[in-house]
Amino acid sequence: xxxxxxxxxxxxxxxxxxxxxxxxxxxxxxxxxxxxxxxxxxxxxxxxxxxxxxxxxxxxxxxxxxxxxxxxxxxxxxxxxxxxxxxxxxxxxxxxxxxxxxxxxxxxxxxxxxxxxxxxxxxxxxxxxxxxxxxxxxxxxxxxxxxxxxxxxxxxxxxxxxxxxxxxxxxxxxxxxxxxxxxxxxxxxxxxxxxxxxxxxxxxxxxxxxxxxxxxxxxxxxxxxxxxxxxxxxxxxxxxxxxxxxxxxxxxxxxxxxxxxxxxxxxxxxxxxxxxxxxxxxxxxxxxxxxxxxxxxxxxxxxxxxxxxxxxxxxxxxxxxxxxxxxxxxxxxxxxxxxxxxxxxxxxxxxxxxxxxxxxxxxxxxxxxxxxxxxxxxxxxxxxxxxxxxxxxxxxxxxxxxxxxxxxxxxxxxxxxxxxxxxxxxxxxxxxxxxxxxxxxxxxxxxxxxxxxxxxxxxxxxxxxxxxxxxxxxxxxxxxxxxxxxxxxx
Numbered sequence: 014x015x016x017x018x019x020x021x022x023x024x025x026x027x028x029x030x031x032x033x034x035x036x037x038x039x040x041x042x043x044x045x046x047x048x049x050x051x052x053x054x055x056x057x058x059x060x061x062x063x064x065x066x067x068x069x070x071x072x073x074x075x076x077x078x079x080x081x082x083x084x085x086x087x088x089x090x091x092x093x094x095x096x097x098x099x100x101x102x103x104x105x106x107x108x109x110x111x112x113x114x115x116x117x118x119x120x121x122x123x124x125x126x127x128x129x130x131x132x133x134x135x136x137x138x139x140x141x142x143x144x145x146x147x148x149x150x151x152x153x154x155x156x157x158x159x160x161x162x163x164x165x166x167x168x169x170x171x172x173x174x175x176x177x178x179x180x181x182x183x184x185x186x187x188x189x190x191x192x193x194x195x196x197x198x199x200x201x202x203x204x205x206x207x208x209x210x211x212x213x214x215x216x217x218x219x220x221x222x223x224x225x226x227x228x229x230x231x232x233x234x235x236x237x238x239x240x241x242x243x244x245x246x247x248x249x250x251x252x253x254x255x256x257x258x259x260x261x262x263x264x265x266x267x268x269x270x271x272x273x274x275x276x277x278x279x280x281x282x283x284x285x286x287x288x289x290x291x292x293x294x295x296x297x298x299x300x301x302x303x304x305x306x307x308x309x310x311x312x313x314x315x316x317x318x319x320x321x322x323x324x325x326x327x328x329x330x331x332x333x334x335x336x337x338x339x340x341x342x343x344x345x346x347x348x349x350x351x352x353x354x355x356x357x358x359x360x361x362x363x364x365x366x367x368x369x370x371x372x373x374x375x376x377x378x379x380x381x382x383x384x385x386x387x388x389x390x391x392x393x394x395x396x397x398x399x400x401x402x403x404x405x406x407x408x409x410x411x412x413x414x415x416x417x418x419x420x421x422x423x424x425x426x427x428x429x430x431x432x433x434x435x436x437x438x439x440x441x442x443x444x445x446x447x448x449x450x451x452x453x454x455x456x457x458x459x460x461x462x463x464x465x466x467x468x469x470x471x472x473x474x475x476x477x478x479x480x481x482x483x484x485x486x487x488x489x490x491x492x493x494x495x496x497x498x499x500x501x502x503x
Contacts, residue, residue, distance in 0.1 A: 076120040080112040081268050082136065082317030083246055083454075085461045091248030092265040094123045109460045113321025128253075128261040133271040133291065133298060134192075135312035139242055140270075141187040142318065142453040143404075144311045150183070150190050151176035154204065160211065161203040168228050175203070178228050184385070186235035186348060187453050191308075195301045196234050196277075204304070219281070234277070239351035239455075241276025242269045247353065247457065253279045255287065318452050323462070326395055326405045328378040329426060330359075330467045330503040331447055336373060337362050339499045343480030343491035344458050344471055347408070347448040353457030354477055355464060356408075356448035360495055361433055367442055368435040370413040375431055375445045377424040378407055378466065386420040389413070389437025391430050392450075410446035411437050467503050 071077070076093065086108045090097045097108060101119045106112065137144045154176045155162050164175035173181070179197070183190040198204040200217040215221075217230040224233045244250045246269045253275060254260045261284070263272060278287050278297070290297055301308060332338050342358025361373035377393055384406070385392035391412045395405040413434035424430065433445040449456040449464070457473075458464040464471035466482075469489070474480035482489045482501065492499035 071122055072119075074122055076118075076122055076265075078118045078120055078266055080114055080116045080118055080321075082114045082319045083269060084112045084114075085110075085459070086112065087460070088246065088248035089118065089120070092245075092251055092263075093120045094251070095121055111319050111321050111323060111461045114317045114319070116321070124262065124265060126262065127264045130264055130267065130271075130275075130292070132268055133274050134301070135309060135316055136242075136268055136270040136318055137312045137315045137453075138189050138192055138270060138308045139238060139273045140318075140453040141183055141189050142315050144315045145189050145191060145453075148190055150180050150194075153194070154179070157205045159198075159203050159205045160207050161197065164203070164227065166213075166227050173228070175227070178231060181388075182228070182231045182235050185390075186232070186239060186352075187450060187455060188235040188238055189453075191305050192238070192301075193231060193235065195297070195304055197231070198304065199297050199300055236349065236351045237277045237280050238273045242273035243351060243353050243455065243457075244276070245269045245272035247459070255279050255282075255284045257283045259284045315452065318454060323451070325462045325465060326379055326403065326449075328407070328464075328466050329376075330469070330501070331376050331378045331409070331445065332359065332361065332503060333374060333376060333427075334503045336503070338373075338501055339495035340482060340489050340491045340501055341442065341444055341493050341495055341499065342446070342478045344464070344473055345477040347450075347455040347457075352455045353459075354473065355455065355457040356446055357464065357466075357471060357482075358444045358446050358478075358491075359433075359501075360442060360444040362495065362500070365443065368440065369443060370415055370432050370434045370436075371443050373433065374429040375409060375412060375433055377426060377428045377430055378447075379405075380425050381407070381423075383418055383420050383422045383424060383430070386412075386418055386422075389417075389434070391418060393424060393430070404452045406450040408446075408448040408450060410448075411435065411440060411444060469501070 078089070078093070080089070086097045086100060086106055089112070090100060099121050100106065102116060104113070104116055112118070136142070161175035165172055166178060168178065179190055179193055182188070183193055194204055197217065202208055203216060213227065214225050215230065216227050217234065219230050219233060224230055245263070245267070251265070252260050252262055263275065274291065274297070278290055282290055305311075339360045339362055340357065341360045342356070344354045345356055346352045346354055347356045361371045363371050363373050365371055379393070379395050381393040381395040383391060384394045389410065389412050391409040393407045395403045395407065397403055409430065411434055412431035413436055415432065417431040418424070418429070433443050435441070435443055456462055458471045459473060469482040469484045472481050472483055478491060478493065480491060489501045490498045
């Protein structure tokens with residue numbers, strides 16, 4: 014059984030988490046299992062979505078598979094249940110690089126029977142990709158005229174509107190807001206309708222006691238989508254397990270976005286209802302098309318997300334040269350459960366009391382523009398020498414409100430952006446959480462796109478938080494108590 018685990022740091026330097034991620038993911042699934050919750054509007058069109066499929070044929074006992082955006086040799090091998098050396102191609106295959114989209118791979122048939130399905134949705138409609146940069150969440154909700162336009166909920170110390178909740182969940186988790194709205198509409202009819210019976214405890218019908226209310230249910234939906242998306246991207250799972258015990262082998266030629274939907278629906282429906290909701294006459298994607306139009310066209314301007322020659326940006330450690338800091342968290346999830354292990358935690362050693370705002374500065378690790386500075390999070394979109402956006406973004410969390418840099422500010426390498434603190438999530442020690450995104454996709458620190466800071470390479474490991482940085486013969490090992498082996502100078 015696939016179970017999402019919310020892992021955290023031990024005292025005194027825990028990892029950053031959003032409000033929703035404080036709640037453990039359910040190990041049992043008491044979700045509603047109805048085929049659909051709401052009727053689909055505008056049924057007069059009576060049209061089906063044009064599904065796009067990657068050709069996958071068998072010749073002489075081998076699959077002929079055309080690589081997709083984001084594919085790596087190791088992940089493809091796991092999906093096809095072979096070893097990397099068994100995959101052949103007329104073009105070179107570098108195990109330390111992404112494969113060029115469209116490159117033909119010949120792979121032995123070692124899978125057996127799979128659940129055949131065509132692609133459901135492009136990757137760029139699952140992640141918060143550039144295709145949604147101009148999408149007006151509040152305007153769309155108001156124009157749709159449903160209950161969500163008038164809805165408000167207390168989240169922590171804030172009273173947020175429905176649009177603000179969708180915006181926050183989409184931005185924090187980097188899940189496409191159009192997809193979130195489609196899930197909300199499909200499960201509650203809140204976007205376009207005015208239901209007579211309003212269920213504010215479980216509006217999306219998940220019915221789990223620790224995920225009550227609109228904000229937490231939206232956050233749970235985003236986590237499930239991320240779990241499917243990145244699990245498939247990294248080759249972590251190949252089988253969908255339904256809560257009634259049934260399981261199917263996922264077709265190995267699917268893209269990450271399609272598997273994200275398959276995984277999400279497998280967590281809330283038994284297999285028969287899962288098939289109806291994804292492939293039946295009143296399926297989820299028909300609703301998606303009616304709400305937002307041809308989503309494959311949305312993808313044309315931004316995909317492929319990854320080219321085969323993409324490399325990690327040149328970055329420096331995010332603090333002042335000569336200062337002593339500690340690596341208090343080795344590689345761990347970028348945001349929360351379901352996202353890749355691509356984040357590091359650094360704590361200043363400046364002598365302040367635990368969880369006070371440090372006098373040390375967090376610095377920009379590369380030049381760019383601050384595109385977000387809110388809720389103790391700063392995001393910098395990187396630029397090249399011609400000030401053209403590269404698609405890379407640097408994500409900093411636990412930046413103190415005091416002296417935090419303003420959104421819209423252009424920064425050079427080593428410009429100060431704020432002070433590390435405990436603000437912006439559960440933390441028992443002052444630190445900064447540092448991660449990367451590319452065109453809306455959270456990036457792990459594997460071989461294809463390693464995390465390198467001032468020449469220090471982050472080494473992936475089996476246990477989150479317990480990894481090391483290596484630079485030549487030097488090794489710095491993460492210590493949540495800032496032990497001597499975790500000390501690092503830039």
